[in-house]
Amino acid sequence: MSEQSSERWETHLQAAARAFPYPPTPDMAGAVTRRLSIRGARPAAPHPRWAWAAIAIAFIVIGLLAVPQVRATVVEFLRVGVVRIFLTQPTPAATRLPGGQTGTPPLVSVLDLVGETTLADAEVRFGSPIRLPTYPSDLGPPDRVFFQDMGGPMIVLAWLDRERPERARLSLHLLSPEVFAEKIRPQIVQETTVHDARALWTEGPHLLQFRRGNATFYDNRRLVQGNTLIWTDGGLTYRLETDLPLAEAVRIAESLR
Numbered sequence: 001m002s003e004q005s006s007e008r009w010e011t012h013l014q015a016a017a018r019a020f021p022y023p024p025t026p027d028m029a030g031a032v033t034r035r036l037s038i039r040g041a042r043p044a045a046p047h048p049r050w051a052w053a054a055i056a057i058a059f060i061v062i063g064l065l066a067v068p069q070v071r072a073t074v075v076e077f078l079r080v081g082v083v084r085i086f087l088t089q090p091t092p093a094a095t096r097l098p099g100g101q102t103g104t105p106p107l108v109s110v111l112d113l114v115g116e117t118t119l120a121d122a123e124v125r126f127g128s129p130i131r132l133p134t135y136p137s138d139l140g141p142p143d144r145v146f147f148q149d150m151g152g153p154m155i156v157l158a159w160l161d162r163e164r165p166e167r168a169r170l171s172l173h174l175l176s177p178e179v180f181a182e183k184i185r186p187q188i189v190q191e192t193t194v195h196d197a198r199a200l201w202t203e204g205p206h207l208l209q210f211r212r213g214n215a216t217f218y219d220n221r222r223l224v225q226g227n228t229l230i231w232t233d234g235g236l237t238y239r240l241e242t243d244l245p246l247a248e249a250v251r252i253a254e255s256l257r
Contacts (some may be wrong), residue, residue, distance in 0.1 A: 078189065080200050080230045081237030082175050085183045106207060106221035110158055110171045110241065113146045122147045122155050130155060130174065135255035142172075150210040152178025170252070173239035180211045181239075183228070192229075192246060194253045199231035201246050229253055 077086045107113065122145050123130050133139060142157035155174040161167050175181060187204025209221040229240040229249040233256075242249055 078200060080198065081232040082177060082179050083181045083183060083200075083230050083237055083239065085189055085200060085202060085230075086185055087189065088185070106209075106223045108223050108225070110156060110168050110222070111144060111166070113148065113156055115146045115148045117145055117147050119145050119157075126153050126155055126174070126176075130157070131256040132157070133172065133252045133255045134257050135252050144168075150175075150179045150181075152176040154179050154210075168241070170240065170242040170244070173241075175237040175239065177235055177237075179237070181237075182209050182211060183207070183224070184209070186228075190246070192250060194229070194231040194250055195233070197231060197233070199229060199250075199253070201249070202228045202230070 076088050077084045079085070117125075119130065119141065125147050132141065139159060143160040144158040146156040146158075148154045148156070153176045156171060157174075158168045158171040161169040183202065184207040186202035186206040188202060190201040190203075192199050192201050205223060205225050207221060208224050224241060226241050226243045227246070227249065229238075229242075229246070231238050231253060238253065238256075240249055240253055242252070244252075
C-alpha cells in the first residue's frame with residue numbers, strides 16, 4: 001500500500017473512532033485488586049458493554065470497506081499466477097515512463113510483437129509442450145507465434161481474423177513462473193473459474209507491462225483493447241485475449257490439449 005493510501009485509510013479510521021460513542025471506562029484497578037485477592041479464581045467473562053463495543057467497531061470497519069474509495073485503497077490489486085491486476089493507479093515507480101508522457105507509446109496490436117518464430121522452435125525454446133485450444137472447432141493451429149524473454153520465457157500465439165487479417169481473432173499467452181506481468185486498471189474485473197480453479201476476467205482497454213525485479217520493460221508495454229481471461233495450470237500462467245464473451249473464453253481455456 002502506498003504512503004498516500006495509508007494516510008487516507010488512517011484518516012478514515014480516526015474519523016470513525018471520534019464519532020463512535022464509547023462506553024464509560026470501568027474501574028480496572030479495583031477489579032484487578034479483587035481478582036488478585038481470590039486465589040484460584042477463574043478469569044471473569046468479558047463485560048457485555050465491551051463485547052458490544054467490539055461488535056460495533058467491527059461494523060464500523062465493515063461499513064468503511066463498503067465505501068468504494070476505501071475498499072479500493074485496501075485492495076489495490078488482484079493476482080493470478082504471475083499477473084497482477086491493479087484496481088487503482090499504482091505508485092509512480094510502477095508506471096513511470098521514460099520522458100514522462102512523451103515516452104515511447106505502447107504497442108496497440110499483439111501482431112506488432114518482436115520475436116516471431118515457428119511453433120516447433122517456440123516449443124523447444126520454451127522447454128515444454130505447448131497446449132493448443134481445440135475450441136472453436138475451426139480454429140486450427142496459430143497463424144503467428146512469438147517467443148520473448150521477459151526475465152523468463154513467454155510464448156504468444158495469435159489466430160488471425162479471416163475477414164480482417166491485419167487483426168488477431170484471439171491470442172493466447174503462456175507465461176513461465178519467472179515472468180512478472182502487470183495490468184493497469186481494466187474497466188471491469190470479475191472472478192470466475194477455469195476447470196474449477198480461480199481465474200480472473202477483465203474487460204475494457206488497459207495497459208499491460210512486464211517487470212524484472214524493480215525494472216519495467218517499457219518497450220514491451222502494450223495497450224490491450226479486448227477482453228482477457230487469466231488462469232493458471234501446471235505451473236504456467238495463461239492469458240487469453242479475445243472479443244468473445246466470458247462463457248466462450250472459458251470454453252476455449254478449458255479446451256486446451
